Amino acid sequence: MTHLETELKKLKEDTTEMWRLVIQQLEKALHSLRTFDKDFSRDVISSEKRVNAMELKIDRDCESIFALYNPVAIDLRFALATLKINNNLERIGDIAEGICKFILSEKEPFDKELLNCTQFDLMYESANQIVLDVLKAFEEEDTKLARSIFKKDELLDDINAEANKNVAEFILKHPEKTEQALNVLSIIRRLERVGDQSKNIAEEIIFYIEAKVLKHYKNNKK
Structure with a gap:
């Protein structure tokens, strides 16, 4: 194995390690929301420094x-x-x-009716699965799996598109829970961005394996 091959192998290992840490962060945040155990949220916030440090190291290694x-x-x-x-x-x-941070700002557990009417659990689990799938595509150099991310992200877009209406209806029925409903809406917006970031990653996987640039192509199908 050449020096370059060794460095690239280490780069892939370090990136995969960071990926798994980020997935763990998402899973801990969901557990914290479901159980209202704020210690998990505090752990995620504390661990963010490690994610940032890993990002800087990987940047330096690439350079x-x-x-x-x-x-x-x-x-x-x-x-x-x-x-x-x-x-x-x-x-x-x-x-x-x-x-x-939204979870820590809450004074009581998230309303189950609110989570149900916004399809919150489905969105969160789908967002987390997309990050897992794109990691597998990266590890196995699987461009077919990478391309599947674009379709899977549509579910997140659909739930996000319905979120305003669903949250507004909930607030009409439960005006005393307006602040919590708006926090859930904000979390949904962030989960939609998880899908966007995962699509960006999928594009990069296809780029390096197939030498195809997908950015700006309609529907990412080329």
């Missing part, structure tokens, strides 16, 4: 690979893609942190 090894072809595309994927993962970590 070192460019400077020291002058990669070409798929090796260059992999390093370039990883640089962008790293940024998307850090943003998903920020989203998990933001969700936990």
Whole structure:
């Protein structure tokens, strides 16, 4: 194995480690919301510093690979893609942190009727699964699975599109829970962005494996 191959292998391992940490952040945030155990939210917020540190390390490692090894072809595309994927993962970590801040601001558990009428559990579990799927696509270099992310994200878009109406109807019935309903709406907006970040990652996976740039192509089908 050449020095470049060794560095690229380590880069992939470090990126995968960061990915799993971000997934753990999302899962802890959901557990905190469901159980109203705020310690999980505090843990997520505390761990965000680790996510940020990993992002900086991966950025530096990519820059070192460019400077020291002058990669070409798929090796260059992999390093370039990883640089962008790293940024998307850090943003998903920020989203998990933001969700936990909403949880910490609540004085009582989230209303089950509110969660049901907004399809909250379905959206959260779907968002988390998309991040898991795109990680698998990255690990296995599976562009078919990467392309499936675009379709799966449509469910998040649909739930998000209905969120305003569903939350407004809930507030009419339960005006005393307006603040909590608006917090749930804000969390839904953030989960929709998890899907967007995952689509960006899927595009980068296809780019480095197939040398195809999908950005700006209608419906991401090319």
